[in-house]
Amino acid sequence: MPTIKQLAANEAKEKRFRGGHSLCSGCGIPIVVRTVLNSIETPVVVVNATGCLEVATTRFPNTAWNVPWLHVAFENAAAAASGVESAYRALVKRGKLPADEPVTFVVFGGDGGTYDIGLQSLSGALERGHQFLYVCYDNEAYMNTGIQRSSATPFGASTTTSPEGKISFGKAQQRKDLTAIAEAHHVNYVGQSAISHWHDLSDKVKRAVEVDGPAFINVLSTCQLGWRHEPREAVKVAQLAVDTLFWPLYEVVKGRFRLTHIPEEIVPIETWLRMQGRFKHLFKEENAGALEVIQQQIFDEWERLKERDRNDRAHFAPLQKDQTFTTEFEMV
Amino acid sequence: MKTKPTEAERIEMLRRAKLLTGAEGAAHAMRQINPDVFPVYPITPQTPIIQTFSKFVADGEASTEIINVESEHSAMSAAIGAATAGGRTMTATASQGLALMIENIYIAASMRLPIVLAIGNRALSGPINIHCDHSDSMLARDSGVIQFFVENAQEAYDFMIMSVPLAENHDVLLPVLVGQDGFTITHTAEPILLEEDEDVQNFVGEYEIPYPLLNLQKPTTQGPFDMPDYYFEHKRQQQAAMDAVPDAFDTVANHYAALTGRRYDAIEEYRLEDAERAIVVMGSSAGTMKEVVDDLREQGEAVGLLKVRMFRPFPTKKVREALGHVQKVAVLDRAMSFGSKGPLYMEVAEALFGAGPSMQNYVFGLGGRDLFPADIRQVFENLKNPEEMREMQYIGIRE
Numbered sequence: 001m002p003t004i005k006q007l008a009a010n011e012a013k014e015k016r017f018r019g020g021h022s023l024c025s026g027c028g029i030p031i032v033v034r035t036v037l038n039s040i041e042t043p044v045v046v047v048n049a050t051g052c053l054e055v056a057t058t059r060f061p062n063t064a065w066n067v068p069w070l071h072v073a074f075e076n077a078a079a080a081a082s083g084v085e086s087a088y089r090a091l092v093k094r095g096k097l098p099a100d101e102p103v104t105f106v107v108f109g110g111d112g113g114t115y116d117i118g119l120q121s122l123s124g125a126l127e128r129g130h131q132f133l134y135v136c137y138d139n140e141a142y143m144n145t146g147i148q149r150s151s152a153t154p155f156g157a158s159t160t161t162s163p164e165g166k167i168s169f170g171k172a173q174q175r176k177d178l179t180a181i182a183e184a185h186h187v188n189y190v191g192q193s194a195i196s197h198w199h200d201l202s203d204k205v206k207r208a209v210e211v212d213g214p215a216f217i218n219v220l221s222t223c224q225l226g227w228r229h230e231p232r233e234a235v236k237v238a239q240l241a242v243d244t245l246f247w248p249l250y251e252v253v254k255g256r257f258r259l260t261h262i263p264e265e266i267v268p269i270e271t272w273l274r275m276q277g278r279f280k281h282l283f284k285e286e287n288a289g290a291l292e293v294i295q296q297q298i299f300d301e302w303e304r305l306k307e308r309d310r311n312d313r314a315h316f317a318p319l320q321k322d323q324t325f326t327t328e329f330e331m332v
Numbered sequence: 333m334k335t336k337p338t339e340a341e342r343i344e345m346l347r348r349a350k351l352l353t354g355a356e357g358a359a360h361a362m363r364q365i366n367p368d369v370f371p372v373y374p375i376t377p378q379t380p381i382i383q384t385f386s387k388f389v390a391d392g393e394a395s396t397e398i399i400n401v402e403s404e405h406s407a408m409s410a411a412i413g414a415a416t417a418g419g420r421t422m423t424a425t426a427s428q429g430l431a432l433m434i435e436n437i438y439i440a441a442s443m444r445l446p447i448v449l450a451i452g453n454r455a456l457s458g459p460i461n462i463h464c465d466h467s468d469s470m471l472a473r474d475s476g477v478i479q480f481f482v483e484n485a486q487e488a489y490d491f492m493i494m495s496v497p498l499a500e501n502h503d504v505l506l507p508v509l510v511g512q513d514g515f516t517i518t519h520t521a522e523p524i525l526l527e528e529d530e531d532v533q534n535f536v537g538e539y540e541i542p543y544p545l546l547n548l549q550k551p552t553t554q555g556p557f558d559m560p561d562y563y564f565e566h567k568r569q570q571q572a573a574m575d576a577v578p579d580a581f582d583t584v585a586n587h588y589a590a591l592t593g594r595r596y597d598a599i600e601e602y603r604l605e606d607a608e609r610a611i612v613v614m615g616s617s618a619g620t621m622k623e624v625v626d627d628l629r630e631q632g633e634a635v636g637l638l639k640v641r642m643f644r645p646f647p648t649k650k651v652r653e654a655l656g657h658v659q660k661v662a663v664l665d666r667a668m669s670f671g672s673k674g675p676l677y678m679e680v681a682e683a684l685f686g687a688g689p690s691m692q693n694y695v696f697g698l699g700g701r702d703l704f705p706a707d708i709r710q711v712f713e714n715l716k717n718p719e720e721m722r723e724m725q726y727i728g729i730r731e
Contacts, residue, residue, distance in 0.1 A: 080409045080412055
């Protein structure tokens with residue numbers, strides 16, 4: 001497991017993502033970016049979909065990026081990365097770039113750019129097998145354009161395009177399971193992590209960049225404006241998303257599944273929902289039914305994931321005494 | 333003034349030529365250029381370009397990284413990624429594919445990326461139609477790319493090659509669309525003269541852009557966010573790049589002529605110098621028109637043809653010089669701008685503003701509708717008749 005000191009040492013060595021950007025206080029995205037970039041030992045090249053991260057870090061003539069960085073449009077980050085990575089291979093093949101100095105290609109996209117408008121280009125790039133890591137920072141709505149619902153927005157959340165109202169309890173549809181969709185491409189690494197669990201994310205990044213072919217990590221990232229919580233509580237809100245089992249942390253390595261974190265105490269979903277203004281309306285008397293539905297769905301999904309974990313556990317290194325989970329990586 | 337080759341020249345040319353379609357000609361040009369990356373998605377009538385080129389790569393005759401993407405949007409996105417990274421990049425498309433690319437065509441131009449695209453010009457939906465017209469390329473009219481329309485397979489081959497050093501000229505650094513008429517050129521076999529592989533490779537040289545993304549020693553932020561304080565200047569710089577094209581093209585065309593003996597200009601004047609009536613057109617129809625012009629000339633009629641090869645940047649001054657003395661001009665558009673005149677007509681009208689000729693606009697050939705020599709003779713005939721000088725007419729249509 002990485003220590004915070006190691007990540008800090010990597011950052012001190014080469015500050016890949018710098019300050020001066022205009023992301024909000026309490027935004028989860030910089031935690032994702034710094035944890036990912038500081039966990040990669042090789043030089044990195046970043047491709048970024050349109051979204052908060054792109055807009056807030058590259059206002060011309062300034063940039064927060066101290067690594068090669070490319071943005072093309074909203075829906076095509078994975079396709080643009082396919083081109084960069086293919087050019088890299090072509091130039092290595094033709095002796096125009098050194099073959100013995102590996103580079104890691106990392107794509108960052110939000111849930112709008114990944115779950116929705118960019119899903120096709122992500123799917124194409126995963127199927128073609130480019131060597132890159134795609135990191136989705138999932139803050140569960142189109143935050144950059146003012147909190148519109150996305151297919152990652154949870155059931156019942158109020159957004160500006162799924163507002164709660166006299167006859168509406170917020171978003172009426174379930175969220176899309178993007179991590180499962182990525183897994184269906186049979187890539188060698190897929191994971192789900194959260195900004196509250198930086199060690200878990202860092203571990204996953206280290207494993208993801210080692211596999212052959214593309215890797216995908218879906219990271220739950222908070223948005224204090226859209227979720228309507230106190231900016232200082234960003235990490236706590238993410239932590240509770242994990243502890244309520246709303247956002248389970250797991251990985252699928254070469255098709256084998258395991259949970260990478262099992263909360264010591266499972267917290268009722270109500271605790272997490274109450275922290276966020278986007279769910280406030282669910283606590284009106286008339287919406288009590290929605291709360292029950294949400295809690296039941298979370299437990300059902302958790303049972304399903306635990307079963308997968310039990311079935312595949314034998315493929316991973318055995319647990320040490322007193323361990324309920326391990327982040328040590330060794331497939332058996 | 334361009335004259336037809338002599339019979340002896342024709343025989344010598346045929347002896348050295350290969351029988352190839354325009355699509356195959358473009359694919360041979362790409363084989364000889366051997367770009368680093370070729371992201372591509374199939375669409376009729378461009379598909380034979382990518383099929384032929386894929387076979388060249390499969391046979392080891394080119395070592396390009398082909399990316400078989402899942403859409404034209406991704407083809408152009410990957411092309412932007414590859415060209416930014418520092419690899420010479422080409423792609424090909426048509427019709428709906430170009431429509432799907434358009435967002436990225438604008439971005440590639442604004443990022444000043446010298447990507448060369450082969451276009452098999454085809455009508456746009458709807459209704460869906462796979463045959464030729466120029467509406468697809470016209471979608472890219474205001475995008476900031478250089479645009480050529482070629483007359484035949486030889487020009488398709490030659491312009492693919494010439495476009496590489498033109499696009500990569502550091503005063504230019506713009507994408508180039510080489511449009512060849514769908515089916516009429518893409519699928520029709522003609523004798524083409526191919527240059528030696530080594531000569532083409534020397535002609536295009538090494539790909540070199542000022543700020544390759546993969547220069548890890550000098551990290552760059554590419555495709556950043558502009559607010560009103562910079563956007564306008566960046567767009568102004570794109571116009572400056574366009575302004576550099578005519579001189580850059582002249583240099584390229586001169587070098588190419590030295591290599592091949594074929595000297596191309598942005599326009600081709602055919603029997604224009606003493607013409608009283610003239611037609612302006614782009615693409616394969618110019619070939620048919622030259623035959624008609626010859627026939628009418630034999631009958632003593634003072635007619636001529638202006639073929640426009642370079643549509644963007646539009647060679648305004650050259651067009652004015654070529655047509656200033658003509659009394660009556662018919663501009664034949666193979667695309668429409670609904671609610672206004674044809675796009676080529678608008679350019680020619682602007683070029684001739686305040687000059688002598690009276691003008692007429694025809695639309696022809698949409699969705700692959702044939703244009704016959706009799707139609708062209710009728711256009712020349714109409715130019716004699718003041719009553720026929722209506723602003724907009726349609727050729728070969730059932731009203």
